[in-house]
Amino acid sequence: MTRHFNFCSGPATLPQAVLERAQAELLDYQGKGLSVMEMSHRSADYMAIADRAEADFRDLMGVPDNYSVLFVQGGAATQFAATALNLTGKGGRANVIDTGIWSQKAYKEAQHLVGAEVIASSDANNYTEAPVQGSLSLTDDAAYLHYTDNETIGGLQFDHVPEVDVPVVCDMSSSILSTPVDVSKFGVIYAGAQKNIGPAGITLVIVRNDLLDRAQSSIPSMLSYQLMAANGSMYNTPATYSWYLSGLVFQWLKEQGxxxxxxxxxxxxxxxxxxxxxxxxxxxxxxxxxxxxxxxxxxxxxxxxxxxxxxxxxxxxxxxxxxxxxxxxxxxxxxxxxxxxxxxxxxxxxxxxxxxxxx
The missing domain is CATH 3.90.1150.10 (Aspartate Aminotransferase, domain 1)
Structure with a gap:
């Protein structure tokens, strides 16, 4: 078997030890006589897998007890809409920092759904430097501030967490778990799994519990943080195998220190x-x-x-x-x-x- 070095931005390389373990468990998970892909998501065996994955993720990220962790579907791009609809039910609109293609996509989705304003941008320096704290000026009706920690395409990353008086929402799809983060500085963190967590098909969302009741009344059920939190991310059948593999990556990360x-x-x-x-x-x-x-x-x-x-x-x-x-x-x-x-x-x-x- 030949394993090359895969520098793809996503779906990205996975730890070989994780792939080997998944391969060994593919047909028969721990003597149960079936694959994880064939398990009911509500079975005791699968619930143990899901619970451990969440516990390990919380431990790795240092997630405080007053935050919920959600394992949802739709990719990080779905969160452009989800964050907007979950955080503007009490009024206001999105404020966005523009640092490249992914933050621009988040802005366009929020603008379409709830209204949005770009309050700082890297456009003037041709997206070669992230805005500094002093350049931020929120609108009077800001409901939250959204930024993309690491622009996967442009290779631009923040060297600080913006400090503002509204909830900070961060797309960490390509930087999550790569360096320590103070979760308490954020209202919402979300990340598609296929870059630095696991295979495509699942997205991790960390949301502060006091924000769970701020959604638009018309929000689709599958986008509601409150509904997902109340149902343990199992309002519908989740991406069970992606969740399982993400859990194996969390275990691997803990083994690395x-x-x-x-x-x-x-x-x-x-x-x-x-x-x-x-x-x-x-x-x-x-x-x-x-x-x-x-x-x-x-x-x-x-x-x-x-x-x-x-x-x-x-x-x-x-x-x-x-x-x-x-x-x-x-x-x-x-x-x-x-x-x-x-x-x-x-x-x-x-x-x-x-x-x-x-x-």
Whole structure:
């Protein structure tokens, strides 16, 4: 069996130990004679899986007792609508910080549903630096502030949590569990699983309990945080296998030493890669240093004519999915928790050799 280094932004690489355990349990889960995929979500065996996954996630994130954790469907993009509808039932509209494509999508959805205002933007610096605290100015009718911690496509990441007098809502899809977070600073945190948690099909939502009664009266049942919290995320049949696999990833993370230990590794991986780019005459990353993502590292080549050669040669070397997003071009290396440091080392070695031969 050959396992290459997968730098895809999502669905992303998973820990090999997790895949091997899931493989071993695929047909017969712990002697029960059936797969987790075949279990009733309300069976005692599956409820134990779900409960442990939530407990481990709470432990890893340090989630306070006055917050609910939801395992929902629809991807993080569904949360653009869910946050808007759950937090504006008592009036007001969304305030949004624009740092790139995903925050823009969140803004458009909120604007369509409840009204929204961009109150700070990275547009003026061509999305190379996140807005600073002093640039924030909420509207008088702000119900909440939404921002995207880490723009997966552009590789722009906040180096602070915005401080405002309304609930802070954060899309952490591509940064969750990569570094410690003070959950108490947020009203809502949400993250699609397929980048840094588990397989596609499930989304994690952390919501402060005092916000559960602020939804629009017309909110669809499947988007209601209050309804999902009251039903243990099982108002309908959840994405059971994705939930199970996410739970295995949480166990793996705890075995690695938790989020603090992963943060040290992640910072080291990112620093190595950025150093290789900065010291090069062929590669470039445009993001201001304080706003550089430690999860998604985009870079361009000095000569675009070399792009196809770089991609074909890197794939032949076992370095997969390095093509940048179609909206920005170039290359992008997503180095989530499950990407081993040896994978980053292999990428740097290839980049150095490629520049020697083509630079």
């Amino acid at each position: 938790g989020v603090e230990a992963m943060a040290e590794i992640n910072r080291r991986k990112a620093a190595k890669l950025y150093q290789a780019i900065d010291n090069s005459g062929l590669y470039n990353n445009p993001i201001v240093e304080r706003s550089r993502s430690i999860m998604n590292v985009p870079f361009t080549l000095a000569d675009d004519a070399l792009n196809s050669t770089f991609l074909s040669e890197s794939e032949a070397a076992g370095l997969l999915a390095l093509k940048g997003h179609r909206s920005v071009g170039g290359m992008r290396a997503s180095i989530y928790n499950a990407m081993p440091e040896s994978g980053v080392d292999a990428l740097i070695e290839f980049m150095t050799d490629f520049e020697r031969r083509h630079g």
